[in-house]
Amino acid sequence: MNSPLGASPNVPRFHRTMSPGQRLGLATLAAVLLLVLDLRFGALGAVRDAISVVLRPVQEAAHWPVKLATDGSIYFATLAEVQAENARLRRIEMEDRLRAATLAALEAENAEFRRLLGMSKRAELRTIGVEVLYDAPDPFSRRIVVDRGANAGVRLGLAVLDAEGLVGQVTRIQPLVSEVTLITQKDHAVPVMVQRNGVRGVVYGLGDGYLELRHLLADADVRADDLLVTSGLDGVFPPGILVARVVSVDTGTGFSHIVCEPVAFGERRRYLMVVERVPAKESPAGGT
Numbered sequence: 001m002n003s004p005l006g007a008s009p010n011v012p013r014f015h016r017t018m019s020p021g022q023r024l025g026l027a028t029l030a031a032v033l034l035l036v037l038d039l040r041f042g043a044l045g046a047v048r049d050a051i052s053v054v055l056r057p058v059q060e061a062a063h064w065p066v067k068l069a070t071d072g073s074i075y076f077a078t079l080a081e082v083q084a085e086n087a088r089l090r091r092i093e094m095e096d097r098l099r100a101a102t103l104a105a106l107e108a109e110n111a112e113f114r115r116l117l118g119m120s121k122r123a124e125l126r127t128i129g130v131e132v133l134y135d136a137p138d139p140f141s142r143r144i145v146v147d148r149g150a151n152a153g154v155r156l157g158l159a160v161l162d163a164e165g166l167v168g169q170v171t172r173i174q175p176l177v178s179e180v181t182l183i184t185q186k187d188h189a190v191p192v193m194v195q196r197n198g199v200r201g202v203v204y205g206l207g208d209g210y211l212e213l214r215h216l217l218a219d220a221d222v223r224a225d226d227l228l229v230t231s232g233l234d235g236v237f238p239p240g241i242l243v244a245r246v247v248s249v250d251t252g253t254g255f256s257h258i259v260c261e262p263v264a265f266g267e268r269r270r271y272l273m274v275v276e277r278v279p280a281k282e283s284p285a286g287g288t
Helices: 020-041 045-122
Strands: 125-135 143-146 159-161 166-173 178-182 189-194 200-205 211-214 227-230 242-250 257-262 271-277
Touching: 143 166, 189 242, 211 242
Parallel strands: none
Antiparallel strands: 125 143, 125 271, 143 178, 159 166, 159 271, 166 178, 189 200, 189 227, 200 211, 211 257, 227 242, 242 257
């Protein structure tokens, strides 16, 4: 059927598209209406709840980098504090161990001094306390260097003791230090007697840490574990000082071969005592 006006049926008669201003006004009106309804009647509460549930994973995902950065900073700060505290505790533990070791060393030194002083009181000796500085530089000799010399009254030939017995003899002096030859030095001689029965002889150093008892009578009664003390016959070593213990007695070759070990170990001691016999006209004096 043809249009009475002759116009094409495909062309609209009216233009009904809304303008941007109209759309804005309509949206504003709708927003105001929703606000009024929500404020007066709470009509949008359920909608908000549903939207919050839907958006919760999105919120958590958006907050995750911030939370990770915060937790990381707290972790590293705590780790640094823990490491610093551990370092402080380790330092305190080391200091406590050092104090304990120092206290133990001081107690041992005091005990050694008391034993040395007790020995000097029992014998009529003039004493000079010395400290071992180092071993003599010659690797083939058994000598030590102590921290007192001629200025402190040390003289050549004086005996040197520790708390156990005879260590050696002063063989070289300087103003401030002295050199002590140990009784285990090869061919170093000390007149001794067997403490059990008074049999006399001479012990010689073998250079290997041991001694040999020589110059005995053929029928001398010497047994293993006998103790040897200084006889005092040489006028150098005070009598009655422990020197060595008999280790073995071999008489199978026609003569006695008696090996002894020293009772004192000067190489292992820090403090020693230089002693000399007090002349008869003098009274016993205290150590310097």
